[in-house]
Amino acid sequence: MATYKDIHGFKIQNVSSDPPTAVAGDLWYNSTSGDLKVDTGTLSVAWATGGSMSRPAGRRAMGDTGTQTAALAFAGRSPYVTHTESYTGTSWSEVGDINTVGQGLAGAGTNTAALGFGGYRPGGQQDLTETWNGSNWTEVNDLNTGRFHLAGCGASNTACLAFGGIPAGAVTENWNGTNWTEVNDLNTPRYFLAGAGTNTAALGFGGTDVVAVTELWNGTNWTEVNDLNTARKALGGGGTSTSALGFGGQTPSLTAITESWNGTNWTEVADMGTARYALGGAGSSNVSALAFGGESSGAGAAGTAATEEFSQTGGVQTIDAS
Numbered sequence: 001m002a003t004y005k006d007i008h009g010f011k012i013q014n015v016s017s018d019p020p021t022a023v024a025g026d027l028w029y030n031s032t033s034g035d036l037k038v039d040t041g042t043l044s045v046a047w048a049t050g051g052s053m054s055r056p057a058g059r060r061a062m063g064d065t066g067t068q069t070a071a072l073a074f075a076g077r078s079p080y081v082t083h084t085e086s087y088t089g090t091s092w093s094e095v096g097d098i099n100t101v102g103q104g105l106a107g108a109g110t111n112t113a114a115l116g117f118g119g120y121r122p123g124g125q126q127d128l129t130e131t132w133n134g135s136n137w138t139e140v141n142d143l144n145t146g147r148f149h150l151a152g153c154g155a156s157n158t159a160c161l162a163f164g165g166i167p168a169g170a171v172t173e174n175w176n177g178t179n180w181t182e183v184n185d186l187n188t189p190r191y192f193l194a195g196a197g198t199n200t201a202a203l204g205f206g207g208t209d210v211v212a213v214t215e216l217w218n219g220t221n222w223t224e225v226n227d228l229n230t231a232r233k234a235l236g237g238g239g240t241s242t243s244a245l246g247f248g249g250q251t252p253s254l255t256a257i258t259e260s261w262n263g264t265n266w267t268e269v270a271d272m273g274t275a276r277y278a279l280g281g282a283g284s285s286n287v288s289a290l291a292f293g294g295e296s297s298g299a300g301a302a303g304t305a306a307t308e309e310f311s312q313t314g315g316v317q318t319i320d321a322s
Helices: 004-008
Strands: 013-015 027-030 035-039 044-049 064-067 070-074 084-087 092-095 106-109 114-117 129-132 137-140 151-156 159-163 172-175 180-183 194-197 202-205 214-217 222-225 236-239 244-247 258-261 266-268 280-285 288-292 307-313 316-319
Touching: 064 070, 064 288, 070 106, 070 114, 070 280, 070 288, 106 159, 114 151, 114 159, 151 202, 159 194, 159 202, 194 244, 202 236, 202 244, 236 288, 244 280, 244 288
Parallel strands: 013 027, 064 106, 064 280, 106 151, 151 194, 194 236, 236 280
Antiparallel strands: 027 035, 035 316, 044 307, 070 084, 084 092, 106 114, 114 129, 129 137, 151 159, 159 172, 172 180, 194 202, 202 214, 214 222, 236 244, 244 258, 258 266, 280 288, 288 307
């Protein structure tokens, strides 16, 4: 079988970071991220209007719950709601309600296997955890530390990470499908931060008090990496620890700013159409994300039903070599 060099006359570059001067057609292997990448040409990024939610709500589950074409939104403040909605890539439809009303909780997983945890409900912060099987929510074992405005991420409802929040701004817990276990803390305590990735490779960014801090989780420890360009809190996020998107939030004014993370640095890209904070986010990478709900009229607003879809064409792309 002919090798790449046999066909093209040269080997694929093996580099530790993406080359800053790549041009269309360049191909390389990033040994740090473990990705095969290609520069496909001129980069075009944009947000487009998606289907509106059935009910407006702010302070949705602020976790990476699903993808651009298969997302889940649950709970929130309008003033307090229990409804759950599923997104197909075109429209939202109401599905089974979460059992306990609340806002400021975190979410992780997919639209058929999700976890919702923490939050604020009448009476104060909560440690409740519920698991979603695609049809119904079921209460399972609680967080060790009750809190709200925390972040979450995870590939399914059996492997998730919870971090930050009020009042325990540095606490991190790992979910194994049955129980939460406290693991090593964030370096910078904060709440209203965003999360992306899995329970073994996560990214936490932004937060209160309006910070640009970004931290990377390797399954054992958090390490500070390069900051967001624009400090903010209550932003949305989605993607992985090496390919993420952060959008919206407060600076402290409402913002529509969107930034793309390539595993090393944040780069500002196209703004959202609607500036908002305390919104929900989902996505598989920094080229495919979903922003939904949130508050677009300042603190205490009833919330918006607006949904936006982010896409990127051209530029540096990761090749699925599996």
